[in-house]
Amino acid sequence: MARLKRFPFIVMGFVLLIAVWQIAAIIGGHQAALFPPPLKVGEALVSIIVDGSIFTHIQISLFRFFTGYVTAVFVAVLLGLVLGRLPVVWQVLDPVVQVLRPVSPIAWSPFIVLWFGIGNMPAIVIIFIAAFFPVLLSTVSAVKKVDKTYLRIAANFEMSQVETLWKIVLPASFPMVANGLHMALGAAWIFLVAGEMVGAQSGLGFLIVDARNSLSLDLVMACIVVIGGLGLILDKGIHYFETWVNRIWGGTQ
Amino acid sequence: MAGSLVSIDGVSKTYGEHGPLVLNNVSFNIAKGEVISILGKSGCGKSTLLNCIGGFEAMNEGQVLLDGKPITKPSKRCVMLMQNYGLLPWRSVRKNVELGLESAGLPKQEAEERVTHYLQMVGLTDRATSLPSELSGGMQQRVAIARALAIQPEVILMDEPFGALDTFTRYYLQDELMQIQQREKMTIILVTHDIDEALYLSDRIFIMKPNPGEIHKEVSLKLAKPRDRSDSDFQHYRELIFNEFQFTQEKATIEFNI
Structure with a gap:
């Protein structure tokens, strides 16, 4: 019901956006090639959908995105679980992480191309870096906040370290980790485009660079619309996942 | 002594x-x-x-x-029962009771029989698949008691x-x-x-x-x-x-x- 009520507002927002855009195009008096009006972008969008080229790019982009993101989540959660349980080691590593974290993944791109070549790898590595730190930090702090009662139970039932991590610490910290996954997803999606501008020959980021080079700004804008739309879908997807986690884990929240 | x-x-x-x-x-x-x-x-x-x-x-x-x-x-x-029950909220009642038996090396069937037995003892057989958050405080403590008893x-x-x-x-x-x-x-x-x-x-x-x-x-x-x-x-x-x-x-x- 709530979503149905929100629907008119969502429509209104987009109508307003397109209207402002159209008005700006008319009043601004720019050439349509430099500042494409909505209709032209719509045409470009339809054309790449009809000839199917956009789907190949979406496919390869999503492949890179999920490869980088899932690998980052896997490594960061595992590392976070262990580091969260080793406070002394974390005290040593935390400053290092704090220095590395604010560096934009793009800053590493010269090294990434040198080390990983061109093709899929630069984009995957950049997405990996973008997703890695939010997940690591939220996992470590989630593990530190695990209710001491659960750890007492683990000790009482003579669980091994690995068992405690797997059966107690991971599930107990899962709601906070899920929140980190959500944040990381947004960050990683933002860096997908930048990552594909570095040495890729396909994908949405490449498509933008390619369209710019041939001065098809309507195509650039159409690409931006696609990227925004996909980002929204991904965000909604993980949002549902997070809601599900919180419902199951709701008992202690 | x-x-x-x-x-x-x-x-x-x-x-x-x-x-x-x-x-x-x-x-x-x-x-x-x-x-x-x-x-x-x-x-x-x-x-x-x-x-x-x-x-x-x-x-x-x-x-x-x-x-x-x-x-x-x-x-x-020597098992401790806590005031806040200490049930794992992401596990069903049955899985909570089973917790202490999982690493005990019991045959699967025997473990399951034991869980069933102690759930019955505390009168929660019909709530076995519920999550702890769906139970009242008294029921939650009964689950905790069953979990403690299960490892004998x-x-x-x-x-x-x-x-x-x-x-x-x-x-x-x-x-x-x-x-x-x-x-x-x-x-x-x-x-x-x-x-x-x-x-x-x-x-x-x-x-x-x-x-x-x-x-x-x-x-x-x-x-x-x-x-x-x-x-x-x-x-x-x-x-x-x-x-x-x-x-x-x-x-x-x-x-x-x-």
């Missing part, structure tokens, strides 16, 4: 290097199948004592022996297990616990500040007084179980313990008057 299951032998504990003495030379023995209450006000060290017995906290002096062997760390032989420990430690429940549920669960204890003959050490609870459940009551935490008095209850809360003998013991607390309170008012 021969014949005792748990021996608490000269246990003293301070927090920190020069901290206050929390437990001062506490000694007593518990026989197999006995129900013991440690009764005292908040801050008298009764929970600390229970943690020492369970191996959750180290003591400065003395030792706790289980079957003649010193307890140094928590073990399945020698001693069950209870830290104010019914403290968070309303009076009716509390009475009901006390009855249930006593019936289970009569049947299973497990040894229970119960920490509480509820005089009626201690009287209703225990064979012996140790009254603790604070600063430093010491056993002030031991009361042996020679009343047949199940007990009648309105019985005159029951009231007699109640008065006896009540007087003890009057005494310790008088002493305490001087120190706590700020």
Whole structure:
């Protein structure tokens, strides 16, 4: 019901956006090639959908995105679980992480191309870096906040370290980790485009660079619309996942 | 002492290097199948004592022996029931009860039979697939009791297990616990500040007084179980313990008057 009520507002927002855009195009008096009006972008969008080229790019982009993101989540959660349980080691590593974290993944791109070549790898590595730190930090702090009662139970039932991590610490910290996954997803999606501008020959980021080079700004804008739309879908997807986690884990929240 | 299951032998504990003495030379023995209450006000060290017995906290002096062997760390032989139940919210009732059996190396079928048996004992067979958050507080504590019983420990430690429940549920669960204890003959050490609870459940009551935490008095209850809360003998013991607390309170008012 709530979503149905929100629907008119969502429509209104987009109508307003397109209207402002159209008005700006008319009043601004720019050439349509430099500042494409909505209709032209719509045409470009339809054309790449009809000839199917956009789907190949979406496919390869999503492949890179999920490869980088899932690998980052896997490594960061595992590392976070262990580091969260080793406070002394974390005290040593935390400053290092704090220095590395604010560096934009793009800053590493010269090294990434040198080390990983061109093709899929630069984009995957950049997405990996973008997703890695939010997940690591939220996992470590989630593990530190695990209710001491659960750890007492683990000790009482003579669980091994690995068992405690797997059966107690991971599930107990899962709601906070899920929140980190959500944040990381947004960050990683933002860096997908930048990552594909570095040495890729396909994908949405490449498509933008390619369209710019041939001065098809309507195509650039159409690409931006696609990227925004996909980002929204991904965000909604993980949002549902997070809601599900919180419902199951709701008992202690 | 021969014949005792748990021996608490000269246990003293301070927090920190020069901290206050929390437990001062506490000694007593518990026989197999006995129900013991440690009764005292908040801050008298009764929970600390229970943690020492369970191996959750180290003591400065003395030792706790289980079957003649010193307890140094928590073990399945001595299971603690917490006031907030300590159920894992992401596991169903059944999976919670199963928790302690998973690493016990039991054949799968036997483990499942045991879970079913103890769930039945606490009357929660039909809630086996529920999540803890879908149960009332009383039901949650019954799950915790089933989980503790399932690993068949020698001693069950209870830290104010019914403290968070309303009076009716509390009475009901006390009855249930006593019936289970009569049947299973497990040894229970119960920490509480509820005089009626201690009287209703225990064979012996140790009254603790604070600063430093010491056993002030031991009361042996020679009343047949199940007990009648309105019985005159029951009231007699109640008065006896009540007087003890009057005494310790008088002493305490001087120190706590700020």
